[in-house]
Amino acid sequence: MSGFFALVGRDIRIALRQFSDTMMVIVFFVIAAALFPFGVGPEPNLLARMAPGILWVTALLAAMLSFDRLFQNDYDDGTLELLVIAPQPLWMTALAKIIAHWLTTGLPLLVASPVIGIMLNLEPRGFGVLIAAMALGTAIISLVGALGAALSLGSRRSGVLLSLLVLPLVIPVLIFGAGAVDAAIGGFPATQQLLVLGGLLLGCIVVCPWGCAVALRLAAD
Amino acid sequence: MSGFFALVGRDIRIALRQFSDTMMVIVFFVIAAALFPFGVGPEPNLLARMAPGILWVTALLAAMLSFDRLFQNDYDDGTLELLVIAPQPLWMTALAKIIAHWLTTGLPLLVASPVIGIMLNLEPRGFGVLIAAMALGTAIISLVGALGAALSLGSRRSGVLLSLLVLPLVIPVLIFGAGAVDAAIGGFPATQQLLVLGGLLLGCIVVCPWGCAVALRLAAD
Amino acid sequence: MVSHMDGFSGTGLACVRSNRIVFAGLDFAVSPGGALVLSGPNGSGKSSLLRLMAGIARPAAGNISWQGTPISEDPEMFFARMHYVGHRDAVKPALTVRENLSFHAALRPGPTDINAALDRVDLAALADLPARMLSAGQTRRLTLARILATPAPLWLLDEPTIALDYRAVDRLRGAIDDHRAGGGIIVASTNVPLGIDDATTIDLAAHAPEIDALWGDESTGEPAEDVR
Amino acid sequence: MVSHMDGFSGTGLACVRSNRIVFAGLDFAVSPGGALVLSGPNGSGKSSLLRLMAGIARPAAGNISWQGTPISEDPEMFFARMHYVGHRDAVKPALTVRENLSFHAALRPGPTDINAALDRVDLAALADLPARMLSAGQTRRLTLARILATPAPLWLLDEPTIALDYRAVDRLRGAIDDHRAGGGIIVASTNVPLGIDDATTIDLAAHAPEIDALWGDESTGEPAEDVR
């Protein structure tokens, strides 16, 4: 277990030492969301209607940008080999990295999302559900993204390949996440969508660290 | 000049040898564009109205993903140092890399954009202008993106950093590009917007290779 | 060659990279306190063999045992008893020298002495500098400090002296001698003489296969009829 | 030391990295056919000096001249006459060995002989293999083939023998001798003896500043008061 915490601690420390990195995911989120009023035109009604969708899509794309370095640096400098032959289960190593990733990018995205909601004229009664859904959603995205990152490790142009692998797999997150917010805005309960997201999260927690571990072992080979 | 063509040739050859790579930018483009209907809901009218905006934003984001490796590989393996001390002007080197980038990602995006237009119910009379605007726009994006990539070289997570540098710079492209398509759909001439894009392109051709050269020299130091 | 119940050994090892057999039919055995040096020209498979020994890659044939147990049987037990230093440095430029070392030490069980290890490789004065400020040789020394920070009876070193100055090479040699005096085993690949006089040497060039196509017909190396 | 009108020289060179003076007051001069070996312990600034010489980085003080002209005056002319081989290999894994070499050759003016260069480093048989399949030493040999493929009177080599086997080292030494016999100049940094008997040697350790923190207090090496 000491290795587990050492790994989480190290990744967070690296992220904090370059604090601007964490900021950047958020700023990308903000800018990408801000582009839409330019592209679509600033009519408040249209924007408010699109807000949940834009929020989720841009959060996803922002998270996507952070994945390509999740294992890449460790892979390039030989740390990954050492993690693979460290005397602790590899899925625990993978889980530690995933948790560190969520803490350094998922959490900031979560914190930033209400701000973007305001920018996009999201209706006030959507905010509570937005945050709940985002919490579940970003965790799923971290898990699935890590799996994609591990699978595409060592490939050429892993960044784009990664998007190709991850985006289709997180489509359900998008549908139910945006659906939950839409429901809340419309005044309906969003319980069902949130339950589905919770179920997806549980499934991912079971499958992804294991898949990551297999993929990482392959990558080191 | 032989160095110029050697560089364009090498980059294209690397891209072709891994043909699937070029495909991936397009596939990302397609997937990202396809995500919006999920998030926003599939009403054809709303989609058609948003289509130009979504098209441009996703093309931008797709191109963005391809920049983080534009100089990064050369930087990591020491090729960049050698390019900096090659006996030809560095801006020519930069221009060669930019041209190769456009040929391997801008051009495919250009080719794919009508398909996405169909997916998003874009009105038929917008297509001609869409392609013209995309041709100008992707070239500008390649130029500006290369500048951003050169500037952010050597920092970790340069992918995200460079989005921050590049996105604000290409907002004008987005506005006039989407504006041109909107105009065409509305039945107005889009000449003015296309002229502005052309002007931007000229400006970028003058400024960006030179800026790249300065940034690359700094990065190698 | 007999398999040593108390040492590190491998029999009938073969390594395949990109469909090509690099070496085959390789046996080795080292007993406690012993040293094995892998030599051979560039590309003969020294690094590949070390990666097999470390359990990073799997051999295409044959197996490797630690104290009589195949390493694939209980890998974690084996990993806890082994240090591997490859071509690459596993050093994070953003962290300080000490943080880098502590991280790697925390991944492993057992007692840890960071300061002694840094002292031993002469990096104590640079301990709180970010690792990005190290030169090639200093970085390599930081990598080698890893094997001194936590104890392990087996050291696998891939060209450990690369980029080191002569003083650092002397210190490394001293560390290796101490390790062996305590019953440790060392396997090192190298292109330059390491100066371990009593080491067994395996020349990888001697294990290059004669016909090395995986798919070929045994006698001629031609594809068999039915594929065409 | 006089500046050679027909050679490669530098005076009063100083190098600063991350606010620390690595060396200062360094002069060198090599005439055609000459060799200069940079020695010194790890971190003494060998690589940093070579990068100054190559024009990749600018010296903090002093200047460097090629045939009497400061290299910063007409860098392209200087670059055309110089080969630099650094720690990193500049090899693209996706391209074949030959394509890698041709690319680097095309960046430079003058006659090119790819095949002869590949022959010389014993890679002719691997010419059409993707470079990703090369081992550490083979990759290094490909890097060294660059300086043989197109002629240039000045070679700057940073630890050229790293990862090479003894045969390759011999071949490199032969190439260096030929180069010098033709009036070429060579500057090489190294931690292991290169075997160039008549080379001038600069010991970087001798040029380390006494007070080596730009901001530090002279006597204690502690940061000065005003910085805190």
Place this chain on the structure above:
Amino acid sequence: MLHRFANPTRFLRLANAVLPWATGLTILLIGAGLYFAFGASPADYQQGETVRIMYIHVPSAWMAMFAYAFIAVASAVGLIWKHPVAHVCALAAAPIGACFTLICLTTGSLWGKPMWGTWWVWDARLTSVLVLFFLYLGFIALANAFDDAARGEKASAILALIGAVNLPIIKFSVDWWNTLHQPASISRIDMPAVHTSMLIPLLLMAVGFTMLFTVLVIIRARAELADRRINALRSARIHAETAHSGA
């Protein structure tokens, strides 16, 4: 001894024996199916001639799912028993499956225009088929994205296994969510007057498509195996030359 884990001879012998039969059956079944579908079967009383799209749409939808299941099973075999031919088969099947999926998507859209008044709706059935298509693309891209082919095989095999979760979603999406799309029941087609005349060509086409799939997989797998063999021989020869010149 090394041949044991890599020799595809047995597979090739089997494949070569099956291939002519499968080819013959393919031509026969699809030929007959097309004849019945476009010549000998009546137009539907509700849907008119457009019903004939069904004879392409439904079999290719089935094949899209079948091919993915085939890939998932082959991938599992490759991962667990480390049989290289299994990976080769999975890789050979992927583009074919992707084509069937694309055919299903396009014929579905073509059918959707007259039936639903739109080319595309974002309902669960259509969405999950689109996700299947992306999974195929991801599988192919991942398999080809590595310098080391063996690595690509294994990575894509993991993806195939994880992506298999999508198959039940496609199958049951029409039951779980109410959508525009027909629920899965052959009885839907079981309309009194046209029962056998529509069912026979449908089944002929379905079996014919399966045979076509078999033929294409065998051909592609054989080509891939031969390709690998040539590569191995070439690098072996190069290596032998180096060893020679080095000595």
